[in-house]
Every structure is written in C-alpha cells, then in structure tokens.
Amino acid sequence: xQPIIIVLIILVVLVFxxxxxxxxxxxxxxxxxxxxxxxxTRTLNAGLNIVVPFIDSIRNRIDxxxxxxxxPPQPVITQDNLVVNIDTVIYYQVTDARxxxxxxxxxxxxxxxxxxxxxxxIIGGMDLERTLTSREEINAALRGVLDxxxxxxxxxxxxxxxxxxxxxxSIQDSMEKQMRADRDKRAAILTAxxxxxxAILTAxxxxxxxxxxxxxxxKAAAxxxxxxxQAIRTVFESIHAGDADQKLLAYQxxxxxxxxxxxxxxxxxxxxxxxxxALKGLSGAMGSFNPxxxxxxxxxxxxxxxxxxxxxxxREQPPID
Numbered sequence: 001x002q003p004i005i006i007v008l009i010i011l012v013v014l015v016f017x018x019x020x021x022x023x024x025x026x027x028x029x030x031x032x033x034x035x036x037x038x039x040x041t042r043t044l045n046a047g048l049n050i051v052v053p054f055i056d057s058i059r060n061r062i063d064x065x066x067x068x069x070x071x072p073p074q075p076v077i078t079q080d081n082l083v084v085n086i087d088t089v090i091y092y093q094v095t096d097a098r099x100x101x102x103x104x105x106x107x108x109x110x111x112x113x114x115x116x117x118x119x120x121x122i123i124g125g126m127d128l129e130r131t132l133t134s135r136e137e138i139n140a141a142l143r144g145v146l147d148x149x150x151x152x153x154x155x156x157x158x159x160x161x162x163x164x165x166x167x168x169x170s171i172q173d174s175m176e177k178q179m180r181a182d183r184d185k186r187a188a189i190l191t192a193x194x195x196x197x198x199a200i201l202t203a204x205x206x207x208x209x210x211x212x213x214x215x216x217x218x219k220a221a222a223x224x225x226x227x228x229x230q231a232i233r234t235v236f237e238s239i240h241a242g243d244a245d246q247k248l249l250a251y252q253x254x255x256x257x258x259x260x261x262x263x264x265x266x267x268x269x270x271x272x273x274x275x276x277x278a279l280k281g282l283s284g285a286m287g288s289f290n291p292x293x294x295x296x297x298x299x300x301x302x303x304x305x306x307x308x309x310x311x312x313x314x315r316e317q318p319p320i321d
Contacts, residue, residue: 021053026061031097033059043097060101066093066158069108073166074116076123078131082171086123087163088115090146096154104153111150115160118145128167135162 025048026032032044036056044051044058051058069092073085090111094100104110122141123131131138139160146157167175 018053022050024049024051024058029064030061031064031094032061033097033101035059040098040102060097062094062097062100064094064097066091069111070163071112071115073164074119076120078123078128079125080127082128082167084123084128084131084168085164085166086119088119088142089161089163090115090157091159091161092150092155092157094154095156099152099154107150107153107155110153111146111155111157114146114149115142118142128171132165132167135165138162 024032024044026044026046028046030046032049034041034044034051034056036052040059041056069090071088071090073087075083076086077083092111094107100107119138119142122138126134126138139162143157143160146160150157
C-alpha cells in the first residue's frame with residue numbers, strides 16, 4: 001500500500017504544479033510573451049490566461065506604462081570646439097511587447113546609445129551660445145530621431161528633456177564676467193538716462209517758472225502803470241474841474257517841501273522860479289504872514305540866489321545831523 005500512496009502523492013503534486021503553470025495572471029498595464037518549445041506563440045494581456053503546462057513558457061513580462069529613464073552626463077563637442085556635458089531624460093512607452101522582446105536585445109541600452117550619438121550630431125552643428133539657448137530645438141530634433149528609430153522596436157518616445165548643459169569651468173567664468181559687465185553697462189546707461197531726464201525736466205520746470213514769473217511781472221507792471229495813469233488822470237481831472245489858481249498850487253507845494261527834504265542824501269533840490277510869483281500872491285492874500293520872505297527879492301542871507309524870467313532857483317539843503 002505504501003508505494004501506491006507515494007505515487008498518489010506524487011501525482012497530486014504534479015497536478016498542483018500543472019495547475020499553477022496552466023493559470024497565468026497578468027497584472028494591468030503589463031504583457032507577457034509566451035513561447036512554445038522556444039518559439040514565440042502569443043502575447044498574454046492583462047487578466048487570467050491559460051497556457052499549456054510544461055510546453056508553453058513565459059519568456060518575458062513587460063511593463064506597458066510610460067517609463068522615465070535618466071542618462072548620465074555625456075561629453076559633447078560643439079561647433080566651436082568646446083566640450084559640454086549634457087544630462088538627458090527619456091520618456092518612453094512600450095507599444096509592442098513582441099517587438100520589444102525580439103527586435104532588440106536591450107531596448108534601454110539601445111535607446112541610451114542612440115540618444116548619445118544623435119545628441120552629438122545635433123550639438124556638433126551648433127556653437128555654445130546657440131546650444132545654451134536652443135533647448136526646445138534640441139529636444140524636438142532628438143525626439144524626432146529617437147521616435148523614428150525606436151518605432152520598429154515597439155517603443156514610442158514621448159518626450160526628451162535636457163536636464164543640464166554644463167560648459168567648461170573657464171567658459172563659465174568668462175560668461176559670468178561678461179554677464180556682470182553687461183549688467184554694469186545697463187545700470188550705467190539707465191543711470192545716465194535718469195540723470196539726463198532729470199536735467200531735462202528741471203530745465204523745463206525752470207523755463208516754465210521763468211515764463212510764468214515774467215508774465216506775472218509784466219502783468220503787475222502793466223497794472224501799476226495803469227493805476228498810476230488812472231491816478232494822474234484823476235488828479236488832472238480834479239485840478240481842471242476845480243479850476244485851481246497859483247495860490248492853491250503854491251499851498252500844495254509848501255505841503256510837499258518837508259517830504260522832498262526827507263533823507264540824509266537829499267542835499268540838493270531845485271525850486272522852479274515861477275513858484276516865487278505864486279508865493280508872493282499867497283503872501284499877499286494871507287497878510288503879513290510870508291514864509292518864503294527869505295527866498296525872494298533882491299538881497300538876503302540865504303544860501304541861494306533867485307533868478308528872474310523863466311529860469312530856476314537852486315537851493316542846497318544843509319546836512320541834517
């Protein structure tokens with residue numbers, strides 16, 4: 001009985017192993033390559049799949065999701081013979097599991113080498129300045145070449161990105177100095193432009209101020225002249241309206257004499273000779289009061305002399321202590 005039990009146990013184990021090999025569960029977004037006696041048979045998609053045990057075998061399981069692969073820095077020579085290190089990142093997706101398994105031995109390594117050679121061809125036709133400022137152009141050209149070459153491998157390259165472009169240290173120092181000089185130049189230009197604009201605005205302000213001041217002074221002078229003319233006209237009209245005689249004029253002159261004599265600098269003033277006749281008439285009208293007795297006549301002790309006719313009489317005022 002014992003040999004029969006052993007055989008039954010072996011059969012149960014074999015059946016269990018056969019069941020395990022028969023039922024294959026493939027996760028979502030994955031695929032499996034099935035070979036029968038070493039030859040491709042079919043591709044298993046996501047879900048529950050049945051295969052022939054001990055005849056069919058799973059060759060490879062492939063992830064169908066989009067993959068991101070960074071590549072290490074690669075030295076590339078530019079058109080102006082400068083070596084730059086460029087880091088790249090590839091976004092790809094397997095679209096055909098069979099082609100990715102049988103058309104290329106290692107599609108990751110193949111994509112990396114293709115990226116390096118294509119990048120060297122593209123950068124070789126650009127100088128350093130264009131390389132640093134044309135990332136979008138380089139990405140588009142690189143993606144076009146990779147997508148065309150990897151299509152037969154069952155790979156679709158979705159995006160290619162340049163992580164970093166590192167020129168030599170000496171070039172970086174030179175570029176930094178050039179950028180600093182450009183910034184200093186722009187700052188000096190802006191400062192000079194500001195000073196120039198400020199000077200222009202200041203001159204404009206002074207010009208407007210001078211114009212307004214001159215206009216104000218002209219208007220003020222015109223108003224003063226108009227006022228003085230109106231005053232003279234009013235006085236003249238009042239005199240003519242009142243029919244003033246020589247006596248009134250002599251009296252007005254006597255009232256103005258103290259103001260004429262005011263000030264230390266008024267040492268010499270002129271008296272018209274006609275005022276003598278007016279004063280004589282005024283003295284006759286006032287009787288015995290004659291304030292200009294010493295000023296008229298033939299002889300006197302005054303400091304001046306009176307002239308006749310239409311001449312003028314000059315009197316010198318002694319300085320006031």
